[in-house]
Amino acid sequence: MPNAAIKDFAQRCPIVVTGRHLPAPQTYSLPIKDRLGATLAMRHLIGLGHRRIAFIAGSENHPDALERLAGYREALQEARISFEPPLVAHGDWQERGGLIATTQLLESGRAFTAVFCVNDQTAYGAYLALFR
Structure with a gap:
């Protein structure tokens, strides 16, 4: 999913993303090793x-x-x-x-x-x- 779409969705609901760091309000990153x-x-x-x-x-x-x-x-x-x-x-x-x-x-x-x-x-x- 493109970063812009994630940021847009996060304005309505908090979201956790995996495998990448996306600094945006209500967006939380979970790194993968x-x-x-x-x-x-x-x-x-x-x-x-x-x-x-x-x-x-x-x-x-x-x-x-x-x-x-x-x-x-x-x-x-x-x-x-x-x-x-x-x-x-x-x-x-x-x-x-x-x-x-x-x-x-x-x-x-x-x-x-x-x-x-x-x-x-x-x-x-x-x-x-x-x-x-």
């Missing part, structure tokens, strides 16, 4: 024994996507697992993007044992691709 969240999710997968983890990322230049990619890479580095660019596919933060990106990974023939997705909508699309 994208990099840390990604690192923790990856540590969990690595802790389960996964070593070839695909990442369905968001758009290539989105700040949140870049932070989550950094967290993905950080966890791999901590575990001394080599970063493999072909295991990263970019989606569009939506179910369709997750489905397409996961299908591309499967068709590439690259082996992976787990998939880490940039968000829930992307994960649902990935699930659909894996189910097929």
